[in-house]
Amino acid sequence: MAYLLSWYPWLLHLAHVTRGRGGLNPLGPLVAALILSGLIGGWGSVKKLLRRLVEWRVSARWYAFVLLLPVVICVLVVALNLLLGAPHPAMEQLAKWREMPSRFLFIFLFIGLGEEPGWRGFVLPRLQQRYSELGASLILAPLWAVWHLPLTATELKIE
Numbered sequence: 001m002a003y004l005l006s007w008y009p010w011l012l013h014l015a016h017v018t019r020g021r022g023g024l025n026p027l028g029p030l031v032a033a034l035i036l037s038g039l040i041g042g043w044g045s046v047k048k049l050l051r052r053l054v055e056w057r058v059s060a061r062w063y064a065f066v067l068l069l070p071v072v073i074c075v076l077v078v079a080l081n082l083l084l085g086a087p088h089p090a091m092e093q094l095a096k097w098r099e100m101p102s103r104f105l106f107i108f109l110f111i112g113l114g115e116e117p118g119w120r121g122f123v124l125p126r127l128q129q130r131y132s133e134l135g136a137s138l139i140l141a142p143l144w145a146v147w148h149l150p151l152t153a154t155e156l157k158i159e
Helices: 002-014 028-053 060-083 091-128 133-147 149-155
Strands: none
Touching (some): 002 028, 002 133, 028 091
């Protein structure tokens, strides 16, 4: 179901029904997880899945660390580049940095929260009921990887 709900833009593009590059609907795994949760366990199961999205499992400092670490790494890389003689960024390059917070929010909310609750919040726990953590992860990994195929195909411009 996650594949169907995610791949339809790409499939419509391949069938020449739509224009553009096709792509992937990143909300497919979440929508599939919500539908299947409801079918399997009713409204209570859906609420449990949604509740886990906002459940804090560690202290706020760890969330801050995880969110700020990429920023710190980027700043260090830019500083290192400048120290090693790279030219200073042009004004038009610096102007694009203002877009980073809105892009981050879009990617986090639309892509991250569309994918991860489906794969790791719904599928993985069910696999772990039958298999070890490693076994469940090894089963899920190729399913997750193949799910990204339309992204690869659209980047390669497969027609």
